[in-house]
Amino acid sequence: MAVTTYIPLIVVVVTLAVLALAPFSRTLERDTKRLAYTAFGGRTVPDNEQRERTLRAAGIGTPYRVYVTQTYLYTAVAAFSGAVLGVYLGGFLVELLDLNTLTAPSPVISDVASSLPDFLLAFNAKLFALLVGTSLLMGTIAATIVYAIRWTIPSVRATTRERQIDASLPRMVAFIYAQSRGGMAFPDVMRSLSNNRGVFGAGAEEMAVGVRNIDVFGQDLVSAVRDLSRRTPSQQFQKFLENLTSVLQSGRNLSAFLADEYERYREQAEEQQEEILExxxxxxxxxxxxxxxxxxxxxxxxxxxxxxxxxxxxxxxxxxxxxxxxxxxxxxxxxxxxxxPLRASRDESDIERDELNALNQRLPREAGEGEQPTAPDGGSPVGHASSGTPDGGAPADYGWAESPRSKANRDRLRAYKRVKRVRSALTSPVESLFNQPELILFVSVPIAxxxxxxxxxxxxxxxxxxxxxxxxxxxxxxxxxxxxxxxxxxxxxxxLQRLESAIPDMLERLASLNEAGVAVVSSFDRVRRSDLGELNAEVDRIWRDIKWGATVEQALNRFERRVQTPSVTRTVTLLTNSMRASNEIGPVLRIASEQARADQRLKRKxxxxxxxxxxxxxxxxxxxxxxxxxxxxxxxxxxxxxxxxxxxxSAVQSAPSFLQxxxxxxxxxxxxxxxxxxxxxxxxxxxxxxxxxxxxxxxxxxxxxxxxxxxxxxxxxxxxxxxxxxxxxxxxxxxx
Structure with missing residues (x-):
């Protein structure tokens, strides 16, 4: 069979491969979006409020018009690919079912064959109809499936984000309460929460949108919170934001409101877990x-x-x-x-992003770097933490890049982390192995x-x-x-489970000492002298870091990096951010202890x-x-x-003859x-x-x-x- 027979199939494979690799390449993804936007007239896309709202709630990070034109492009490619594969399927059916009657000339054509041109003799209407039928059928099925999947993905993602937001509400409200009780302005509380999205998950991502609207577009606080309540996929978060809007407008006691909300959402956390368990x-x-x-x-x-x-x-x-x-x-x-929602914790990319944000904040800004360009479609400004947020297109999609200093910082941080990881694995292999069990694969896989x-x-x-x-x-x-x-x-x-089980006791002891008037630094000195089980060695290391000149925040951050469990990560984040607002953190420690115990109780259940x-x-x-x-x-x-x-x-002479x-x-x-x-x-x-x-x-x-x-x-x-x-x-x- 000639090689040219497979040219359409090769074209289909190459096209599908390019579209499959587009999400992993910024250049391919940008070119794909531009092609779709140009080919299908993005500015003339009809509005659909329901789909646009679902797309924003899903947090996909692509503007509605771009997503629609991409859907049209994928549907067209699916129709073309299905049509081509349908032709090959028709030919396969002819060979498989041995349909010789389709390829044999009819008697009428045989009688008048001498009077017909050559191209009519070569044409077979039955075979052509079969190939066209399979082509149209496969193309229609493929296009329908792709179109349905493209519009099903946002609703599924929105439902998933709703569960994630609902699961993170108790600890997120506790974090907001701890910061606002220390006297921090609420926009700064929102900004601090958005900077810890790796800890608080989808709820913090929603807050990051409000921070962007305040910092970039000059929106006032009440309007930003009200807009968040309209776009979030979570009904519980929507009610919380609506109540928060009323409190901000009326001037009521914000701390008392947040304390009541935290107690209510903590009780609902058990109901949410019951739903997930069912x-x-x-x-x-x-x-x-x-x-x-x-x-x-x-x-x-x-x-x-x-x-x-x-x-x-x-x-x-x-x-x-x-x-x-x-x-x-x-x-x-x-x-x-x-x-x-049950695995809320920071992964390596979240830790790297937080470290990079802290590094960028410590370094002086370059001349002219203070003003950040804004995406023309309402997306996030370049270099902001809200890049690629749920309702705005990612700036990289349209060719904008991060600042040179931020990129250099990111490259240096990644290089340092690679060298540090290798050095730690070589100097203390057993400890590194239990901190990162995946390292065992570098030994076991080559042996296998x-x-x-x-x-x-x-x-x-x-x-x-x-x-x-x-x-x-x-x-x-x-x-x-x-x-x-x-x-x-x-x-x-x-x-790690033994460490987490000792966290509530440590927090309660720290809270008692702080409420008695003992400073935070001295509290760690006294707590380390008590018996905390598996935490004894870690508390000694925290105190040793403080004695050697580290701040309490730095010592706690190092403790969190050593342990890296969800409970410890949330507790350390809550404490470090609370200490920045006030030195009297006894109530915050109580809340953190109760939250840790609640998390452990839910985990055991x-x-x-x-x-x-x-x-x-x-x-x-x-x-x-x-x-x-x-x-x-x-x-x-x-x-x-x-x-x-x-x-x-003779042993099988009486066997049944129907066995095949x-x-x-x-x-x-x-x-x-x-x-x-x-x-x-x-x-x-x-x-x-x-x-x-x-x-x-x-x-x-x-x-x-x-x-x-x-x-x-x-x-x-x-x-x-x-x-x-x-x-x-x-x-x-x-x-x-």
Whole structure:
């Protein structure tokens, strides 16, 4: 077949690859937006208030008109790609179904063939109609799906942000109360909150929009808060902002209002977690029913159909290698989305951004840098912390860049952090390992890859590829990588949980001392002499930092970087910002202590609730494994094959004649079922970890246990003989 036949397919692949890579490249993304805006006339896009409001609530960071034109572009590309693929699909159907009648000339044409031109003889109306039909069908389906997905994403994101804002409201209100009680002006409170978006999440991002409206567009405080109440996706946050607007206008006591609001939202936090737990429970039931039991039922039915009426090996392999992993990954992505409000903490990018903001504030501004240009579409000014905020287009999308000094600071900070991380890992490897369990992968993954490569010649021995022997090497390497990471991660998590459990006691003691008139610095000196359990060493380090010349804020920030847990991060952020406003922080410490205890209580309740569903996942997995093992080791090997039937063996002369399987298919079915058990083991463990702990890292231990059970079952179960020889024997290598 000529190479030119695949030119349209190559064009489709290249176009889709460019659009897929656009989010990862600022240049491609900017060019894509400009192309869409130019091609589909962005200024003539009809207004839709509902969609525009949903887009802003989703926090996507793209203006409405740009998003609409991008949607048109993606829909057009999907229609074109589907149409091209539809032509190839039509040709494939002709070959697959052997539709020779479509390509054969009709009798009428044969009779008058001598009087027709050559191009009419080459034209086949039936084949053309089939290709056009499949092309139009695939193009329409692809365009409809892409268009629907593009307008579904904002509503899904808005719902997710609503849950995130609701989950962060109690600690965010506590932060606002602590700052305003110390005498800080409310616009400065909003600005301080927006600078800690990595700690307080989506609620702080909403506040950042109000800060931008005040600082850049000169809006007054009441109007900025009122606009926030109109655009936020959270009804609870909307009510809070509306009440706050009334308080600001009437001149009531703001601290008393915030204290009452904090108590109310803290009680609602338990209700919010109950909703998330109910959603997780429903998800667990759906997962067990569809992915575990449903896939097992489907595979078994296909096997029976294949044994009696035809070959279904391709369908079984498609379910095992495509459908089963895809559905599991879909559930993992969904669980990651709905459990995000339970994992409110700073990641590495948030810490780097906060450090960069502090560095930029300490450095003197360059001449002419005091005024920042404003995006013409109402987006954030260049270099502001609100860049890429929910309702404004990111400045980088239109070609604006950060200031040279800020870029130089960012480059220096990243270089310093890389050198510091490597130096810390080399000088104190054990401590670095438990602070960052991911570092173990830099050791375990090369060892595992080297082991697999060392076993590869054995799998290729004899000129044929031994899939089972290569599977053994891959399984053992995966077990080594996952189990070592799981051990290190669990040890580190246990230590951090003990640290978090001691935080409320430390805060209560600090609050008592501060309320008695003891300064903050002296309070740490007295608290370190008491028994705080796992926190004793950390409090000693805080006091040592203070003795050596560091401020309390610097010592607490270093403590937060060493521990890096959500509770400690929120507590340190609250204390450091409160100390900037006032030295009398006793009530703030009380609030922080109550909040820490509430977080721990909710976390314990969540673990207890989800433990039941983790057990259900284990039981359903064991049922899956037992059925797969019975099919692999009992049913398939004992089936009389066509080879035995044609050989006339006395043992199979009475076998039913409707069986449609040979010895080669037996081995392929058994290998597929073995892989199905392995895939289900790994992915079920990850799903269970996400349900119980809210992270894939928590699922590593479950995945390791399930994979080990599956491997041992298939290794130590007796191997039946198929056709007089032991087929598919596993060779236990176990090098570790």
């Amino acid at each position: 959603l997780l429970a429903t998800t667990a039931e759906v997962y067990v029913t569809t992915v575990v039991a449903g896939m097992l039922f489907l595979i078994t039915i296909l096997l029976v159909i294949g044994l009696t009426s035809g070959d279904t090996l391709v369908l079984v392999q498609l379910i095992t290698y495509v459908v089963l992993p895809a559905t599991n990954l879909l559930f993992i992505a969904y669980l990651s989305e709905i459990t995000q 890859v080297g082991f697999v490569l060392a076993q590869l010649p054995g799998a290729l021995e004899g000129g044929t590829f031994d899939a089972r022997a290569f599977d053994d090497a891959l399984i053992q390497a995966a077990l080594f990588v996952m189990s070592t990471f799981a051990v290190v991660y669990e040890v580190a998590q246990q230590r 969540r673990k207890q609730e989800m433990f039941t569903y983790i057990i259900v996942i284990y039981v359903s997995f064991l049922v899956f494994l037992v059925v797969i093992g019975a099919i692999d080791r009992v049913l398939i090997p004992n089936l009389p094959t066509q080879d035995a039937l044609t050989g006339g063996s 399987i040979n010895s080669e298919k037996v081995d392929q079915y058994r290998l597929t079922f073995f892989h199905a058990g392995l895939i289900q083991a790994m992915l079920s463990g990850l799903v269970g970890g996400q349900m119980g702990g809210g992270s894939i890292k928590d699922g590593m231990k479950h995945a390791s246990i399930m994979l080990l059970i599956t491997y041992l079952v298939f290794v130590f179960l007796p191997q039946p003989d198929v056709g007089g020889a032991t087929a598919g024997m596993l060779v236990p290598l176990l090098p570790f």
